[in-house]
Structures are given as structure tokens and as C-alpha cells.
Amino acid sequence: MAVLSEPIQEPRVLENHIDGYWEPSEGPLRDVVNPAKLTVIGQVPLSTEAELDRAVQAAQAAFDDWRRTPPLARARCLLRLRDLMETHFEELSRIQTQEHGKTIDESRGETRRGIEMVEVAAGIPSLMMGTNLEDVAAGIDEFLIRQPLGVFGIIGPYNFPFMVPLWFAPFAVATGNCVVIKPSSEDPFSQVRVAELAEEAGIPPGVWNVVHGGREVVGAMLDHPDIVGICFVGSTPVAKGVVYPRCGATGKRVIAQGGAKNFALVMPDADLPHTIAACMTSFFGNAGQRCLANSNLVVVGEGLSEQELDERYQAIAEAFVAAARGITMGYGLDEAVQMGPLRDPGKKQGVVRHIEGALEQGATLLLDGREFNLLGDLPPDAFLGPTVLGDVTPDMAVAQQEVFGPVASLMRARSMDEAIAMIHANPFGNAASIFTNNGLWARKFRYEVRCGNIGINIGIAAPMAFFPFSGMKDSFLGVLHGQGEDVIRFFTESKIVIERWF
Amino acid sequence: MDAEQRSPGGAPLTASAVMRFLAELEQASAEWYRALAAAFPEKSALLQRCASLCARNGVQVQRTYQETITDALETNFAFEGLDLRPYGELPGAVPGTLGEAQRAAVALEERAAACYEDVAGRSARLLATIPRVLQRAAEARRRNASSLALLQ
Known part of the structure; x- marks a missing residue:
């Protein structure tokens, strides 16, 4: 089987992209490490507040011209960016793996x-249109106009280094705003390449800036008076404890997406092969480092006797473990x-501590991911195999807290109401799935469950670009979500004009 | 062609591995048909058409894979039990006669079509787009096989 070539051949020191120029930072450097091989592939600067401020000032200076650029012209920049991304599709993908x-x-x-x-943001001439109504009173017309606001800060997580900043940046730029992106310092290469392509696509200097860094840069972004809004994706403690309140204190708009603890209900009529197959990618895809990953599988005994529920649970556990055991681990290329x-x-x-804690609290170990085989001669330090815990109860920490690793907790509920109560007792509300062929159960689930993204016979309920990426409870702080119509409203002010001519 | 064409331990082949196998199959087939066209100029038009069709198949399959990979991942795209080894053999040197060329070409087309049908069948469970395109590729290969009757 082929091992694909690596696009990053020589380690290099990354630079900030400010006002159309790549500039070295004066801040200290931190190694960027390929986790599969534990090799250093580059160094990222922890930029200074002054560097962040220069990027914001550059964005602010670019804003006036950019907002006056016709939406169609802005869309053409994005269409060129899209074409360049297609051209470099394979390179961009391999960078992420590396x-x-x-x-x-x-x-x-x-x-x-x-x-x-x-692609969706390039539809901005239609997406950004306002509304109007003639004769709201005799001879008086009223208009709603969507106008850009200025400079937005985008703070990306490590689990999707390419995609997540793009939940926001194309829409921000399409609506006439300018952005300062702070990629995760753990895997910043993807956003460097995106910025290079954005520049090549003709997006003017100052419109699309990248400033690397850590907490200091994040803090500076949150407090900066010329940043009008923040898009953050990361952990709930940071979203809820830092980003949301500080944006409130400084009067910024905010989208703060936090962590998750997603449940998958397997009803008695669920098609087992399909369900197990969907669960494998949901629970173990991206090594479980996904806010839409399911991590609690609840076998629901609606209408079943205790013995039937127990038999169903055993059958699902065996099939789940057999499938998980077959997953091949190694270097993603x-x-x-x-x-x-x-x-x-x-x-x-951190994930191992969750497993150990679960075992101490009484969970059974159905598949131990701490013991694994790797394909190829690789250091095992960052690898952890699929782990399946049985007899997990809702009171256990592993059932309540975000693990963010390849760990599945198998649980039981006697009824659908009991299972939904488990979901509602959890502080998170990002996603939930149900596997069933019963339309009534599916509707009840869709209707009642307080989670932002619902999957019906879908393991990963990932909204497409033209729908908002929803989220509730501790998984989302804010009002308007990323993507879709929500994000257009987030990046624009609704201005009302009431007009009469004498 | 590269690829062991089967995952270690019998685990399902990844989408990446299968799609690369198909792309290489089409590329090698197209090159072989071009070599045939050069060797048998009196049948060049037909053989070049076969080469173009293989090349187009390759592009279409690769494009479809890249455009639907997110759906594939989110519904657990897997080719369980797939073993590509029977489909890996390609005709070697250009045959000396048109008769030999025809037999080799028809065998290649039938093998390729069977490969596409096998892959499509194993991916049909959870996803619609990729198997549909693979079936179309299989049909194209079968049409090639029919048109190759005109070689003699």
C-alpha cells in the first residue's frame, strides 16, 4: 500500500501575513510537530500584541476600499480562491495530515x-441582499440594507486546521469585512497556505491577515477596540469563561463554539450493520477529535423486556467491538x-486518564485502545487505539465530560424518554443521533432533543455550508451561528432606511 | 500497478487506496491503447477512442471521489471484503497481431468492468453518488469491449 509524499519537506519558520506581506515575528518560536512521526516540521511564532495590533490596523485601513468593492468583484476573488484550492486540493490535504x-x-x-x-460565500450578491417594502405608510418606503462592520478576529482550533477558519473567513470577506486569523499554533501550516492562495486570488492587502500565536494574541484580539467581532472554536471552558464574557465586556459580536458530548441512541428496530458502520466513523473518525463525534452510545430498550434489552445490548457491544478492533492505525499518509x-x-x-477514571468508576473494558499495533515503524507516543467501555452509567465522568479521543461509552436506557433525559442532563448540546426505522421515534427525537445538530440514521450530523452550524447549551455561546444565513447576518449590520419624498 | 490491493489483516481498503487503484488502472489502460494505436495505424481511430474513454473515466472517478469524500466519510464509506488483486493485471507489451491485440483488449475491458462493478457493489450500501459513477465507468468499459469487436 502506498505512502503518499509529504508536501512539507524542510522545516521552516512561519511568518505572519500582515497587509499583504509575510513578516517574521519578534515573538518566541514553538515547534510544530508531526504527531505520527514526532518530527519537527516547522516553527511557529508566538506573536506579540504589537504585531497583532499592526494586523488589525492594516485590516482597518483596508476596510473602506474593500467594503466599497462591488459584491460581484468580491465574489470573483472568492471564485479564484476556490479554483486555486481545487488546483492545490491534494497539497492542502496532505499538509493537514502532516x-x-x-x-x-x-x-x-x-x-x-x-x-x-x-463556494457558498461566493454567492454573496444574492446572500447579502436586503429587503424593502413600499408604502409602509402612504408614500413612505422602508428598506433593510446589510452593511459590513469592519475587522473580525477568527481563532481556529487544532482539530480541523484547514476547515474551521473557513467556516467564517470567506463569509466575512464576501460581506465586505476584513479578517485577522489566528490559526492553532499546533497546526498552523494549513492557514498559511490558504492565505498564500487568498493573496494569489487577488484579495487585496490587509483584507485577509494571519497572525500566529497563543493566549497572548487571543487576549489581545478579545480586547482590541478595533476588532468588532470574534469567531472562536475551541473548548467550552475558554468559550464560556474567556471569549464570551470578554467579547461582552468589549461590545463585540461573538460566535463561540465550545465542546461537546454527543449521544447516539440505538433503537430496538435499528439496522445493526448500518448503525455500526456509521458509528465507526462517528466515534473514531479524526481519532475522536471532532465536536460532532458521538461518544456515548445508548442502547434503548423501548418496548423490550429487561432480558431482551440485555440481549440487544450484548449483540450491539459485540458488533461494535468487532468493528472497532479491525481499524488499522498508523501514519495518515x-x-x-x-x-x-x-x-x-x-x-x-489526557484521554488515557479518562479511560482509567471510567474503569475506577465501574465501567468495563470491552476493547483496550492502550494496547495497539501500528502499521509502520512509528513512535507510539501520540497513538491510542479505539477504546470501548461497557456498562457506562450517566453519573460517570466519562459519560458526562468531553473526552476528545477514540473512546466509546456503551450505555443502556429502558425507554426513549430515559435516553433523552440523559442527553438533557448533560451540559453540552452540540449534536445527537438516533438510529431507527420508526418515523414516530425519529420525529420525537428531532422535536424534543435540545441539541443543535440532529442526525437521524446519520452518525456525524455535520451541517453543509449553506446551513448554520448549530449548537446549544455549553456547546455554543452567542446568538447567530457560523455558516449559512446566520453567518451573513453575523457579519453585517441591518440598517433600516425609511424614505419619503415631497 | 502499485498497491498491494488489499489491506493488512483484511481490514476494508480505504477510499484513497481504491480510488488511486482505479486512477492508475485507467491511466495504464489509456497508455496501452495509445501504444496499440501507434502499432496498428489502420485501427488508430478506434484505439484512440478507447484511450480517451479510459482517460475520461479516470478523471470522472477521481473528480467524484474528491467531491463526495465528505459524504463518504460521514456515512462510513468502506469497501468491506474488497480484494483488488484479481483486477491488477495489465496487458504487457503490444501484441504482434491485431487478433492478439483484440483478445488482450477485450480481456482488459472485461476485467476493468468487473472491477468497477465489484467496487460499486461494495460501496452501494451507504452512499449513492460514488457507486453510480463507478457503474457508469463499468458500462463505458463494457461498451469499449463491444466496440473492440471491430478491431478485426
Whole structure:
């Protein structure tokens, strides 16, 4: 089986992209490590507040011209960016695998999702249209106009280094705003390449800026008086405890997407082969580092006796473990590999602590991912195999907290109401799935469950670019979501004009 | 062609591995037909048409894969039980006579069509777009096989 070539051949020091120029930072450098091989592929600067400020000032200076650029001309820039992304599709995908560790199929999927954002944003001449009504009173007409606001900050997570900033940036730029993107310092290469392509596509200097960094840059973005809004995707403690309140304090618009703990209900009539297949990618895709990943599988015994529920649970557990055991692990550029490492050894240790805690609290170990085989001669430090925990109860920490790793918790519920109550008792509300052939159960689930993204016989309920990426409870802080119509409204002010002529 | 064409431990082949196999199959087939066209100029038009069709198949399959890979991942795209080894053999040197060329070409087309049908069948469970395109590729290969009757 082929191992694909790596696009990043020589380690290099990354630079900030400010006002159309690539500039070295004066801040300290941090290694960027390929987690599968533990090799250093580059260094990223932890930029200074002054550098962030220069990027914001450049964006602010570019805003006036850019907002006056006709939407069709802005759309053409995005269409050129889209074409360049298609041309460099494979390179962009392999960069993600090299810097993050995900498999090449997963990276190509991420590239596609990112491109779809640019494609949808390129429809801005239609998407941004306002509304009007004549004769709201005799001879008086009223108009709603959508206008851009200025400079937005975009703070990306490590789990989708290419796609997530593109949930926002193309829409922000399409609506006439300027952006400063801070990629994750763990895997910043993807956004560097995107910015290079944005520049090549003709997006003017100052409109699309990239400033690398850590907490200091994030803090500076949150406090900066010339940044009018923040788009953040990361953990709930940061979203809820830092980003949301500080945006409130400084009067910024905010989209703060946090963590998740997603449940999958398997009803008694669910088609088992389809369900198990869908669960494999949902629970273990991207090594479980996905906010839409399911992590609690609830076998629901609606209408079943205790014994029937127990038999159903055993059958599902056996099928689940058998499928998970067959997942091949290794370097994502090896085409035989189905699951890559976690982003770094420290994250693996965090997930292992969750597993150990679950076992201490009484869960049973159906499949131990701490013991694994790797394809190829690789350091095992960041790898963790699929882990399946049985007899998990809702009170266990592993059932309540975000694990963000390849760990599945199998649970039981005697009824659908009991299962939905489990979901509602959890502080998160990002996504939930149900597997069933019963329309009434499916409707009840869709109607009642307080989660932003619902999957019906779908393991990963990932909204397309033209729908909002929803989220509720501790998974989302804000009002308007990323993507779709929501994000157009987020990036524009609704101005009302009431007009009368004498 | 590269690729062991089967995953270690019998695990399902990844989409990446299968699509690359198909792309290589089409590329090698197209090159072989061009070599045949050069060797048998009196049948060049037909053989060049076969070469073009293989090339177009390759582009179409690759494009479809890249454009639907997100759906594929999210519904667990897997080719369980797929073994590509029977389909990996390609005709070697250009045969000396048109009769030999025809037999080799028809065998290639039938093998390729069977490969597409096998892959399509194993991916049909959860996804519509990719198997549909693979079936079209199989039909194209079968049409090639029919038109190759005109070689003699």
C-alpha cells in the first residue's frame, strides 16, 4: 500500500501575513510537530500584541476600499480562491495530515468542506441582499440594507486546521469585512497556505491577515477596540469563561463554539450493520477529535423486556467491538491507515486518564485502545487505539465530560424518554443521533432533543455550508451561528432606511 | 500497478487506496491503447477512442471521489471484503497481431468492468453518488469491449 509524499519537506519558520506581506515575528518560536512521526516540521511564532495590533490596523485601513468593492468583484476573488484550492486540493490535504495526523481520506474530506464554504460565500450578491417594502405608510418606503462592520478576529482550533477558519473567513470577506486569523499554533501550516492562495486570488492587502500565536494574541484580539467581532472554536471552558464574557465586556459580536458530548441512541428496530458502520466513523473518525463525534452510545430498550434489552445490548457491544478492533492505525499518509494519532502525546495522556477514571468508576473494558499495533515503524507516543467501555452509567465522568479521543461509552436506557433525559442532563448540546426505522421515534427525537445538530440514521450530523452550524447549551455561546444565513447576518449590520419624498 | 490491493489483516481498503487503484488502472489502460494505436495505424481511430474513454473515466472517478469524500466519510464509506488483486493485471507489451491485440483488449475491458462493478457493489450500501459513477465507468468499459469487436 502506498505512502503518499509529504508536501512539507524542510522545516521552516512561519511568518505572519500582515497587509499583504509575510513578516517574521519578534515573538518566541514553538515547534510544530508531526504527531505520527514526532518530527519537527516547522516553527511557529508566538506573536506579540504589537504585531497583532499592526494586523488589525492594516485590516482597518483596508476596510473602506474593500467594503466599497462591488459584491460581484468580491465574489470573483472568492471564485479564484476556490479554483486555486481545487488546483492545490491534494497539497492542502496532505499538509493537514502532516501537521495534524488525520488520515488522507479525512484530510481530503476537510479540504472539500473548506472549499464548499468558499463556494457558498461566493454567492454573496444574492446572500447579502436586503429587503424593502413600499408604502409602509402612504408614500413612505422602508428598506433593510446589510452593511459590513469592519475587522473580525477568527481563532481556529487544532482539530480541523484547514476547515474551521473557513467556516467564517470567506463569509466575512464576501460581506465586505476584513479578517485577522489566528490559526492553532499546533497546526498552523494549513492557514498559511490558504492565505498564500487568498493573496494569489487577488484579495487585496490587509483584507485577509494571519497572525500566529497563543493566549497572548487571543487576549489581545478579545480586547482590541478595533476588532468588532470574534469567531472562536475551541473548548467550552475558554468559550464560556474567556471569549464570551470578554467579547461582552468589549461590545463585540461573538460566535463561540465550545465542546461537546454527543449521544447516539440505538433503537430496538435499528439496522445493526448500518448503525455500526456509521458509528465507526462517528466515534473514531479524526481519532475522536471532532465536536460532532458521538461518544456515548445508548442502547434503548423501548418496548423490550429487561432480558431482551440485555440481549440487544450484548449483540450491539459485540458488533461494535468487532468493528472497532479491525481499524488499522498508523501514519495518515499511508493509504492503508484508517485512523491516525491524537494531535500530541499530552492529549493522548489526557484521554488515557479518562479511560482509567471510567474503569475506577465501574465501567468495563470491552476493547483496550492502550494496547495497539501500528502499521509502520512509528513512535507510539501520540497513538491510542479505539477504546470501548461497557456498562457506562450517566453519573460517570466519562459519560458526562468531553473526552476528545477514540473512546466509546456503551450505555443502556429502558425507554426513549430515559435516553433523552440523559442527553438533557448533560451540559453540552452540540449534536445527537438516533438510529431507527420508526418515523414516530425519529420525529420525537428531532422535536424534543435540545441539541443543535440532529442526525437521524446519520452518525456525524455535520451541517453543509449553506446551513448554520448549530449548537446549544455549553456547546455554543452567542446568538447567530457560523455558516449559512446566520453567518451573513453575523457579519453585517441591518440598517433600516425609511424614505419619503415631497 | 502499485498497491498491494488489499489491506493488512483484511481490514476494508480505504477510499484513497481504491480510488488511486482505479486512477492508475485507467491511466495504464489509456497508455496501452495509445501504444496499440501507434502499432496498428489502420485501427488508430478506434484505439484512440478507447484511450480517451479510459482517460475520461479516470478523471470522472477521481473528480467524484474528491467531491463526495465528505459524504463518504460521514456515512462510513468502506469497501468491506474488497480484494483488488484479481483486477491488477495489465496487458504487457503490444501484441504482434491485431487478433492478439483484440483478445488482450477485450480481456482488459472485461476485467476493468468487473472491477468497477465489484467496487460499486461494495460501496452501494451507504452512499449513492460514488457507486453510480463507478457503474457508469463499468458500462463505458463494457461498451469499449463491444466496440473492440471491430478491431478485426
